[in-house]
Amino acid sequence: MYVFTIIVAGGVGILYLASPSTWLAIFAFPFEEPLMAGIAASAYVAFAVLSIFGLRSPLKFVPILLLQFTYKAVWFIAVIFPLLFSGQFPPYGMIMSGIFVLFVIGDMIAIPWSYLFAK
Numbered sequence: 001m002y003v004f005t006i007i008v009a010g011g012v013g014i015l016y017l018a019s020p021s022t023w024l025a026i027f028a029f030p031f032e033e034p035l036m037a038g039i040a041a042s043a044y045v046a047f048a049v050l051s052i053f054g055l056r057s058p059l060k061f062v063p064i065l066l067l068q069f070t071y072k073a074v075w076f077i078a079v080i081f082p083l084l085f086s087g088q089f090p091p092y093g094m095i096m097s098g099i100f101v102l103f104v105i106g107d108m109i110a111i112p113w114s115y116l117f118a119k
Helices: 002-018 020-027 034-056 062-086 093-110
Strands: none
Touching: 002 020, 002 034, 002 062, 002 093, 020 034, 034 062, 062 093
16 A cells, blocks of 8 residues: 555656646546645655655554545545435546545555554
8 A cells, every 4th residue: 555655646646736737637627726736636745755654654643544444434424425326426426436445445454454553
């Protein structure tokens, strides 16, 4: 999951920070308020950078995977599911939702839950 984060989150974050218009065109997203989108892109790059350290010390950096899992799960519950149930889910959300599903499933598998909840 650390490698996946480095490649996917790092790539998406760097692409947005380097060329927002290219990112918006590739993912077919509407233009967003640049400060908020920049925060998200910066967070993705931060996840990628910290995941590099996770390759060397996987257990020390499990909080990175846990944070990714948690915010993406909350995003599905608080944002995606209400949009789906109300019939307002935008077509451009499919790509991001698909990527996030892979992260949620991968994190559920990769996070050493028994280690985290051990006494």
